[in-house]
């Protein structure tokens with residue numbers, strides 16, 4: 001897919017999800033299920049029950065693949081930027097950590113997601129969070145103005161990842177941190193998966209090899225790039241979780257193909273900083 005087509009597919013796909021529709025983020029899971037199911041998924045990817053209960057209902061759609069705020073060591077008064085903020089889950093958690101004197105900015109290019117996030121912020125009474133419409137490849141944020149950039153299961157969806165990392169570097173203050181949870185690969189995907197729109201929206205086929213991902217971060221200027229944690233996805237994920245199952249079914253994967261695919265897809269939590 002060309003870059004323009006990728007963005008169109010992503011905006012349409014996540015627009016439908018924001019509107020309460022279809023399943024989504026691949027092996028990292030799906031938002032089609034009821035609230036308790038979404039909460040289970042949230043706990044499986046690293047949120048505590050208290051964190052899940054502290055945010056407005058509908059802020060967690062089960063779209064993430066980790067809990068970047070937990071790894072970001074946020075301090076009172078800091079400015080945080082969330083790349084691809086979706087319905088706002090991580091922004092709201094960050095808002096609690098940086099307090100009244102801090103600030104959180106979420107950027108997302110899908111208008112329906114932004115609308116949903118703003119409504120969640122209004123219902124939750126968050127005065128230190130704002131959501132901006134924009135692309136993570138062209139951040140609507142000033143140079144050197146942010147202490148911490150976070151992102152949760154989004155950069156895999158970008159058709160120009162080196163540019164996303166250069167933009168994150170540009171907006172960070174000297175010494176600022178980047179903390180991401182994302183899907184990366186530990187082997188090349190089969191052609192039919194690479195060419196599948198469902199697998200792209202499911203955060204699988206836009207992902208790149210872990211080494212390539214880390215190299216892009218370093219080439220953007222980041223220092224001490226470190227994989228803090230990584231985890232795979234068990235076979236029962238693809239068989240039982242609706243979003244993941246939709247990807248598997250749309251590709252008519254055999255059990256062997258499924259096993260092979262799952263062996264190649266991991267969720268990585270990565271930290272780095274600007275020197």
Ligand SMILES: C[S@@+](CC[C@H](N)C(=O)[O-])C[C@H]1O[C@@H](n2cnc3c(N)ncnc32)[C@H](O)[C@@H]1O
Nearest residue numbers: 014063064084085086108109110113135136152
């Ligand atoms: C898998 S969801 C993750 C949402 C959120 N981070 C979470 O964990 O709930 C991906 C989000 O990233 C947004 N997104 C994807 N590519 C983007 C881009 N190039 N620029 C801005 N937003 C993007 C989508 O609109 C969607 O809201």
